[in-house]
Amino acid sequence: xxxxILIANRGEIAVRIxxxxxxMGVRTVAVFSEADRRAMHVRAADxxxxxxxxxxxxxxxxxxxxxxxxxxxxxxxxHPGYGFMSENPEFAAAVRDAGLVFIxxxxxxxxxxxxxxxxxxLMAARGVPIVPGYQDADDxxxxxxxxxxxxxxxxxxAAAGGGGKAMQVVRSxxxxxxxxxxxxxxxxxxxGDDQLYLEKFVPDARHIEFQVLADGDGxxxxxxxxxxxIQRRHQKIVEETPSPLLDAGLRAEMGRAAVQAAEAxxxxxxxxxxxxxxxxxxxxYFLEMNTRLQVEHPITEVxxxxxxxxxxxxxxAGERLPFDQEAxxxxxxxxxxxxxxxxxANEFLPSTGRLLRVVExxxxxxxxxxxxxxxxxxxxxxxxxxAKLIVYADSRAxxxxxxxxxxxxxxxxxxxxxxxxxQAVLAHPEFQAGRATTAFVPTHFADWHPSREAxxxxxxxxxxxxxxxxxxxxVADGGTSVDPYSPWRRAxxxxx
Amino acid sequence: MRLSFALGDEKCAVQVDxxxxxxxxxxxxxxxxxxxxxxxxxxVAYMIDGVVxxxxxxxxxxxxxxxxxxxxxxxxxxxxxxxxxxxxxxxLGGGEKEIRTPMPGHIRSIxxxxxEPVVKGQICFVLEAMKMEIRxxxxxxxxxxxxxxxAGASVxxxxxxxxxx
Numbered sequence: 001x002x003x004x005i006l007i008a009n010r011g012e013i014a015v016r017i018x019x020x021x022x023x024m025g026v027r028t029v030a031v032f033s034e035a036d037r038r039a040m041h042v043r044a045a046d047x048x049x050x051x052x053x054x055x056x057x058x059x060x061x062x063x064x065x066x067x068x069x070x071x072x073x074x075x076x077x078x079h080p081g082y083g084f085m086s087e088n089p090e091f092a093a094a095v096r097d098a099g100l101v102f103i104x105x106x107x108x109x110x111x112x113x114x115x116x117x118x119x120x121x122l123m124a125a126r127g128v129p130i131v132p133g134y135q136d137a138d139d140x141x142x143x144x145x146x147x148x149x150x151x152x153x154x155x156x157x158a159a160a161g162g163g164g165k166a167m168q169v170v171r172s173x174x175x176x177x178x179x180x181x182x183x184x185x186x187x188x189x190x191x192g193d194d195q196l197y198l199e200k201f202v203p204d205a206r207h208i209e210f211q212v213l214a215d216g217d218g219x220x221x222x223x224x225x226x227x228x229x230i231q232r233r234h235q236k237i238v239e240e241t242p243s244p245l246l247d248a249g250l251r252a253e254m255g256r257a258a259v260q261a262a263e264a265x266x267x268x269x270x271x272x273x274x275x276x277x278x279x280x281x282x283x284x285y286f287l288e289m290n291t292r293l294q295v296e297h298p299i300t301e302v303x304x305x306x307x308x309x310x311x312x313x314x315x316x317a318g319e320r321l322p323f324d325q326e327a328x329x330x331x332x333x334x335x336x337x338x339x340x341x342x343x344x345a346n347e348f349l350p351s352t353g354r355l356l357r358v359v360e361x362x363x364x365x366x367x368x369x370x371x372x373x374x375x376x377x378x379x380x381x382x383x384x385x386x387a388k389l390i391v392y393a394d395s396r397a398x399x400x401x402x403x404x405x406x407x408x409x410x411x412x413x414x415x416x417x418x419x420x421x422x423q424a425v426l427a428h429p430e431f432q433a434g435r436a437t438t439a440f441v442p443t444h445f446a447d448w449h450p451s452r453e454a455x456x457x458x459x460x461x462x463x464x465x466x467x468x469x470x471x472x473x474x475v476a477d478g479g480t481s482v483d484p485y486s487p488w489r490r491a492x493x494x495x496x
Numbered sequence: 497m498r499l500s501f502a503l504g505d506e507k508c509a510v511q512v513d514x515x516x517x518x519x520x521x522x523x524x525x526x527x528x529x530x531x532x533x534x535x536x537x538x539x540v541a542y543m544i545d546g547v548v549x550x551x552x553x554x555x556x557x558x559x560x561x562x563x564x565x566x567x568x569x570x571x572x573x574x575x576x577x578x579x580x581x582x583x584x585x586x587x588l589g590g591g592e593k594e595i596r597t598p599m600p601g602h603i604r605s606i607x608x609x610x611x612e613p614v615v616k617g618q619i620c621f622v623l624e625a626m627k628m629e630i631r632x633x634x635x636x637x638x639x640x641x642x643x644x645x646x647a648g649a650s651v652x653x654x655x656x657x658x659x660x661x
Contacts, residue, residue: 411552
């Protein structure tokens, strides 16, 4: 095992990786931009190195600066986390060229799966079902001809894309003609590659992905699925496992397809194969493979009992997977809710500022993977995801109730969050029934606003008491005691 | 003592009086018996006529954030004096350099001098309200630039007492 690794990321995932390393006795090196000097991920590491100014392009996205930090720190390996450079084949290659271990797949596997059009071709050749579509010559005439053949609506996507950029549902030839040039421009700007491809648009689909794990000997297994249909503009919000849609037969079949997909590129380490599933026909199609750790990996961890980050390190260090597919038996039900610093009442715009107070829920079956705590600053520079709440219970209904109770005890003060929105999602009958598709959020929450009922007496009384008691301790103890159990902190018994 | 807040566009005011068990609170024509069970570090647990509540709260100087039963409320100052200053968010960031009153009362003593240095946490004012003495600390290190009150003065909630530069 490594003695020391560098974590080329920030926020909750860097904290989570540092935690896994600490348990394994591996020292960690954090990298940080100027905006993150005192960030939680820096505090979670054993060492920390500044890598540049706040904009990610000059820090977390700089191969040169991250590699330089890795060399200086004496780290033997680099964990890329998710986002940033985790799916950049040049970064993976540069890490290896520097004589370090990249904790992830080969740069070839990243490159092939990174080009979505190429990945589709490969998957089709290997017998993995793909969404009917078109991924060849992408001039306007060829695209229009292909779209007519597939049948509208079609989804126009950037071959090098992801994250919903340069992606649009097109409902007619006229719309295609209008959108294609702008999609090419957007794709060029976002990914440096203007190649487009088409997919048949499956409305009301389910987004279901499979976690895979493969060692250096090519031993590949899957760790079952995650249902990720609760999305807003292709951004996942709530994920769960197992999927309420799959039965044992379909689950096993899709699991095999996921393993096939990984094997097709000689995949090593942890990865995720995404499918869309038509809930009516129950047909499933390969969508893409994410060649990295996923944000929502914890729900797989709590149901399988495996620490995915620790397995990533072990595989990267050359260990073999000691278990076969049959040994993986998931138990219970897990749900993840992503806590974003954003304002659902204001078009989900990111909100920034200082977190005046954060109180995370606790209890059996409750896990919070957080990147921010009380006093931390949420800046404009990075992703607005603050934390993930992961709950685990023996059934789906119990897991939903646990998530609701946990959200009800999750205080984030100082910055507006989506906590109430998450509550509304969990309470919705469609979600409760396990029927939610990717259309769920746009259909039911297009104009969602936090409920504004009449001001309750306990709320106003709470505010009044906050003010009165804030001032009270100074009266009795002279303002010097920090002991929370001091009798002088009791708010009753004021003196004259 | 009367405390007023603004919650969005809505104004609300409560009358709080000390009672044998804790407080009597009047709100919207109703009378509530309130007992505080715990208060400290942004956490206040209280019982209203036998029903237990626990709130988390924090203040950024101009706004009070309160989390109760799964909902977050952001209170602004309730008096009209602040209306002319525009939305409360305009004053964000200014809080560190200002010393303001947490609640209405009287300035009992002043323990800082205009033009002299202050250290963070230093007691600058003692406010008397509801038979309590409330020590008001310097939020930051610096020099006391303007002293805007005097001993014995009657002050309102969120009133500016001094500025630090």
